[in-house]
Ligand SMILES: Nc1ncnc2c1ncn2[C@@H]1O[C@H](COP(=O)(O)OP(=O)(O)OP(=O)(O)O)[C@@H](O)[C@H]1O
């Protein structure tokens with residue numbers, strides 16, 4: 001665009017595109033499903049802190065929180081402590097990448113250190129599914145590519161969302177049934193629970 005033309009308004013397009021990229025909210029809330037896991041420190045306090053932090057996020061409203069499941073660590077180094085795992089269903093106006101960033105920031109706030117692959121961690125926040133979105137970008141794979149093979153994900157997901165589906169893969173209830181023979185150990189902890197923020 002020529003800058004010598006006094007009638008041209010060079011800012012119009014630029015301004016709009018900048019406003020679009022700065023606007024990280026959607027018009028209509030979308031449903032998303034998030035997995036939480038912790039196997040270091042005070043696991044219950046950490047999971048509750050993560051639930052509270054998600055609910056405190058502008059553009060996020062939690063609609064269901066699962067029971068807490070104690071689960072044997074799958075993969076990674078031997079002799080890890082058991083995990084506490086839970087699943088949260090939310091509605092959000094944050095686009096997927098903004099939700100991922102928020103999840104990473106919450107992990108960092110709870111002292112997550114990334115050293116050993118699948119090693120013990122204070123907090124893991126994974127996006128399992130985001131309504132209407134599939135993604136094969138390594139930075140954000142949707143639905144989560146390992147969700148359907150993990151009892152520690154499917155058991156709490158079924159609890160929070162009995163009609164849940166792993167998009168393009170199948171119903172959570174059916175996938176979990178198919179897994180039970182593989183011997184992944186998960187215990188539903190009836191003695192502890194996460195509070196849904198008021
Ligand atoms: N759906 C997703 N949710 C969260 N992170 C994702 C997702 N898809 C890809 N990632 C990317 O995975 C990277 C590694 O995440 P992380 O270290 O938490 O993996 P992990 O939890 O140890 O393993 P796994 O992905 O098998 O659960 C993150 O930096 C993130 O960008």
Ligand SMILES: Nc1nc2c(c(=O)[nH]1)N=C(CO)CN2
Pocket residue numbers: 036037038071072073074075076083085118124152
């Ligand atoms: N039981 C259990 N095992 C795991 C978990 C987890 O949350 N629970 N997370 C992992 C990497 O995301 C690897 N292994």
